[in-house]
Amino acid sequence: MTESKPLRADARRNRDAIVAAARSSFDHGEQLRFDDFAARAGVGVGTLYRHFPTRAALAAAVYEDEVSALCDRARDPSRSPGENLDTFLRGFVDHLVAHAGLARTLAAIVDPASRAKNGVELERTVADLMTRAAADGVVRNDVNPEAVLMLLHNIGSAADRPQWASQSRGAIEVVIAGLKRT
Amino acid sequence: MTESKPLRADARRNRDAIVAAARSSFDHGEQLRFDDFAARAGVGVGTLYRHFPTRAALAAAVYEDEVSALCDRARDPSRSPGENLDTFLRGFVDHLVAHAGLARTLAAIVDPASRAKNGVELERTVADLMTRAAADGVVRNDVNPEAVLMLLHNIGSAADRPQWASQSRGAIEVVIAGLKRT
DNA sequence: TTGACAAGTGGAGACGGTCTCCATATTCTC
DNA sequence: GAGAATATGGAGACCGTCTCCACTTGTCAA
Structure with missing residues (x-):
């Protein structure tokens, strides 16, 4: 704030x-x-x-840093908009998988308020990537960024299921494919 | 155990x-x-x-007493099987509504294991009431007791939504009506 | 009834994590 | 470089949690 x-x-x-x-x-x-x-x-x-x-305040700071780092890496001028989107989505899941313990801990400690606050930055990033890729003609323009965000969120909140890692990678490929202009 | x-x-x-x-x-x-x-x-x-x-052990004991009390009141020899079922279902919701704070607290503290353990007693009670009422010809015999239990469970776990009390009473009437033989 | 043993009790105080306080140290500004 | 503003650290107060054991109460066989 x-x-x-x-x-x-x-x-x-x-x-x-x-x-x-x-x-x-x-x-x-x-x-x-x-x-x-x-x-x-x-x-x-x-x-x-x-x-x-408080412990929650500390967790919120860690969470904020994670989200920022993820968002900062989102746009690489040397790549096309479509590649940027794909890379971001795969990177998101890779990051979650590589730091499952962190994901679990933050999910348990971070309070809803700061979760929401950082969600906004994520949403802006995804929306921006999608808009650019759509303008470039490589992805559909009839998909709401919030829908994609919801899919990401579902992947993240399943972090303690068995088989989670491989299922996540499969899931994000489905999302990427689903976004492509047909 | x-x-x-x-x-x-x-x-x-x-x-x-x-x-x-x-x-x-x-x-x-x-x-x-x-x-x-x-x-x-x-x-x-x-x-x-x-x-x-532990605190959880204490909460589990309270929970167990609640469930037992509910189940004990389930069968009244002076009433017909159909009335017993209806009364039990309405009583269940009334009890939850009257003690929303208790429901919330127990939901927060009681661990899944003892929740499951007491769930069995509840399920037996509901199944028994339904079987008798069905034998008496007043309710359908093609409804699984677990389905009813699931409806009850969702009512209990929504205890902090606004409008919860009236929605719950409305919901249980739908269940009661839905169980009647047509 | 009573004696003797098992079962249960209570609460002082050890323990350990949380948090405050302030004399001291570091950085900033001009 | 002087003074103001800002930040530091860690001893120890604080306060829930939990243990321990000398003592009380209940039970039951005789």
Whole structure:
């Protein structure tokens, strides 16, 4: 929401270190005491609490970083719009599969509000990729981006089913094929 | 599972008092410290922990009592089988509506295992009521009890939607009507 | 009834995770 | 480089959770 003040250099550094440490231990499926995130990041507990008053706040920051990283990689000027869309979708699923522990942890901790907030950025990204690819004539223009987003969401929220990894890759290929102009 | 040893009289009394206290505070939506359940029941913490090692264990006991009470009231010899079935179904929903807080709390705490365990008793009761009513010729005999149970289950798990109470009563009337022999 | 043993009790206090507080340190601004 | 603003860290307060055991109560055979 409020992007407010620019952080002082050292504060920014510490914040980033904390988020990185949290991301890593979430990803490994570790169940840490909240204070331990501080130790992992090499900062004091006070610093941890100033930046992230609760576990959920920390998880939200990790989640936001994940979404941003994904969205940033979405547009590569050296590729065609159609390739960008395909690459993004495959990359999305690959990322989820490679970090299933992270996906599970975030699904369990992140609260609906920040989930929704970051969903907006994702939606904008997908919509943009689809619009460009459609303008280029390679994908259909009668598909709602939200429909695609819903499919992605369904893939993500099934992260604890057996066979999930292979099923996900199969599913995203179906989506990619389904988007192609016939 | 293991019904094991019969409790000593005082132990039984204490256990019942704890469950009653828990039921009451769950119902009121209170968020008590675990130790406080003991105080409410007028027993020591040690007694609470011996009977219920965890919050989930306590919730499971409350849940079991609820289901048993519901099932016990199911068969009234002074009524016809058809009336018994109708009464049971309406009573089920009335009970849920009257104790929405309890339903919510139990839904949040009770673990799937004990949910399943008590589900069996419910299913037996419903199946029995339906069989008798069908033998009496007042309801159809081509409906699976599990289907009815599924309808009941969905009613219970929607306990926090707005309009839930009136929608639930409407829904159960549809079920009752739908079961009648045409 | 009573004695003796098993069963059950209560609550002080150990334990451990969460969070606050503030003297000190670092960065920023001019 | 001085002063203001900002950020730090970690000792220890705080507060639920849970254990432990000296003591009480119930049970039952005699």
